[in-house]
Amino acid sequence: MSSIVTRFAPSPTGLLHLGHGFAALTAWQRARQAGGRFLLRLEDIDTQRCRPEFAAAILEDLAWLGLDWDGPVRMQSAHLADYRTALESLAARGLLYPCFCTRTDIATAAGAPHAGDATARYPGTCRRLDATERAAKRATGAPFAWRLDMERACASLAGPLDLTLDGEAPRRASPEAFGDVVLARKDTPASYHLCATHDDAVQGVTLVTRGEDLRPAADLHRLLQALLGWPAPLYAHHRLLCGPDGRRLAKRDHAETLRALREAGQSAGEVRARLGFTL
Ligand code: GLU
Numbered sequence: 001m002s003s004i005v006t007r008f009a010p011s012p013t014g015l016l017h018l019g020h021g022f023a024a025l026t027a028w029q030r031a032r033q034a035g036g037r038f039l040l041r042l043e044d045i046d047t048q049r050c051r052p053e054f055a056a057a058i059l060e061d062l063a064w065l066g067l068d069w070d071g072p073v074r075m076q077s078a079h080l081a082d083y084r085t086a087l088e089s090l091a092a093r094g095l096l097y098p099c100f101c102t103r104t105d106i107a108t109a110a111g112a113p114h115a116g117d118a119t120a121r122y123p124g125t126c127r128r129l130d131a132t133e134r135a136a137k138r139a140t141g142a143p144f145a146w147r148l149d150m151e152r153a154c155a156s157l158a159g160p161l162d163l164t165l166d167g168e169a170p171r172r173a174s175p176e177a178f179g180d181v182v183l184a185r186k187d188t189p190a191s192y193h194l195c196a197t198h199d200d201a202v203q204g205v206t207l208v209t210r211g212e213d214l215r216p217a218a219d220l221h222r223l224l225q226a227l228l229g230w231p232a233p234l235y236a237h238h239r240l241l242c243g244p245d246g247r248r249l250a251k252r253d254h255a256e257t258l259r260a261l262r263e264a265g266q267s268a269g270e271v272r273a274r275l276g277f278t279l
Contacts, residue, residue, distance in 0.1 A: 004036030005206045008062075008069075009196060011043045012054035014251030016061050016258050018275065019211075019241040025277045026238045027209040028067050039203055040069040044077045045188050045195060061258040066268050066279055074203065076195050083190035086198055086228055087146060087183060095153045095227065096183065098144040099126040100137050121179035122147065146184040150176060153227060163222045165215075166207070166236035175223035177216065197221045201230035209236045213248070241275075 006027040010020055031038035042058065044050040059073065076083075090096050099122070101109075109123040127149060129137065138144070154176060163173035183194045200208055200221075208218075218235045225232050240248040249256055261271055272279060 003206070004031055004034040005039065005204050006031040006036065006209055007039040007041055007200070007203065007205050009041040009043050009199075009210075010058055011046065011049070012051060012058055013046070013049040014054055015057055015254075015260075017249050017251065017256045018258070018261075018271070019249040019256075021061075021065055021258055021271060022241055022275045023209070023211060023238065024062055024065070024067055025272065025275060027207075028069075029277060030207060030209060030236070036206075037070040038067075039071060039074070039205065041074040041199055041203070042076065043192065043195065044075055045080070045083075045190060047077070048187065050077075057259065061262075064262060064268055065258060066272060074199060076199065079195075079199070080189050082202070083184075083195055083198060086194060087190065090148065090153075090183070090227060091146070093156065095149055095156065096146045097127055097129075097149055097180075098134065098138065099147045099180075099182070100142050100144045101125055122181075124180060127180060143186040145182045145186050147180040148183050150178065150180050153223060157223075157226055161222050161226050162232075163218055164232070164234055165218065166234055173219045173222040175220045178220050181220060193217065193220055194224065197224040197230065198228075200233055201225065201228075205233050207234050207236060209238060211240050212237045213240060 008024040008027045010016065010024075016024075028038045030036075040059075040062070042050075042055050044055060055075075062069075087096065101122075105125065106122060109125050110121065126134075126144075126147070161173040161175075162170045164170045181193065182191050184190050199205075208221075215235075215237045222232055224230070242248050243256065254260060258271065262268075269279075
């Protein structure tokens with residue numbers, strides 16, 4: 001039995017750029033150097049933004065870069081019933097509530113400077129609805145998201161949660177910073193946080209490698225693992241690649257897609273070397 005299982009889990013919402021190449025190589029190399037397994041998962045539950053042609057391009061571009069993966073590619077869209085089961089388990093324990101607020105409602109209630117500011121912590125408006133108000137809102141057919149009641153969720157734990165980041169001493173996880181996080185959006189059946197944590201557990205991932213931007217998410221994912229009885233992997237966060245303007249690469253940076261580099265005549269070896277990997 002090999003001891004390490006890593007994964008790369010892009011969303012097929014665009015072509016992979018150099019930053020994705022770096023992330024994929026990081027996970028792949030950690031697995032291969034340890035004689036472990038490297039898995040590929042496509043996080044494609046957002047049907048508005050994900051496209052099959054980007055999914056196909058991801059596989060092609062990773063293979064071109066010299067990566068191979070173990071077992072079939074997992075498509076999240078094929079597992080919606082499993083995410084629903086996880087949500088139902090939380091709901092049955094009274095840890096979720098429906099939230100009917102719009103982004104503007106939330107920003108207004110939180111006093112955020114910009115309407116629709118998605119970073120605003122949810123002020124708890126719908127948590128405070130009583131059963132009659134909640135039932136009346138649901139009866140109108142208004143769309144709603146499912147939010148985790150963070151205070152109740154933390155209170156339901158047997159004790160404090162330890163979180164281990166690669167190369168660091170274990171520390172206490174503090175998911176409270178997320179507030180009442182959305183676990184199923186109005187327009188998608190489950191959130192990134194729920195699906196990624198679920199899949200890491202069922203796929204037996206032991207080492208989650210991903211960008212620094214997702215470092216805070218580990219605290220929330222640790223909570224979901226504890227609530228849902230899933231094992232806790234080790235987390236390693238890698239640096240984010242920036243473009244010439246100093247901003248981190250994003251899918252809008254078409255010039256830096258793996259495909260554009262290939263079409264411009266760069267070899268996979270050159271791209272790997274540019275990213276600091278010698279296979
Ligand atoms: N689909 C997520 C992304 O592309 C994956 C994050 C993760 O590795 O957990 O950012």
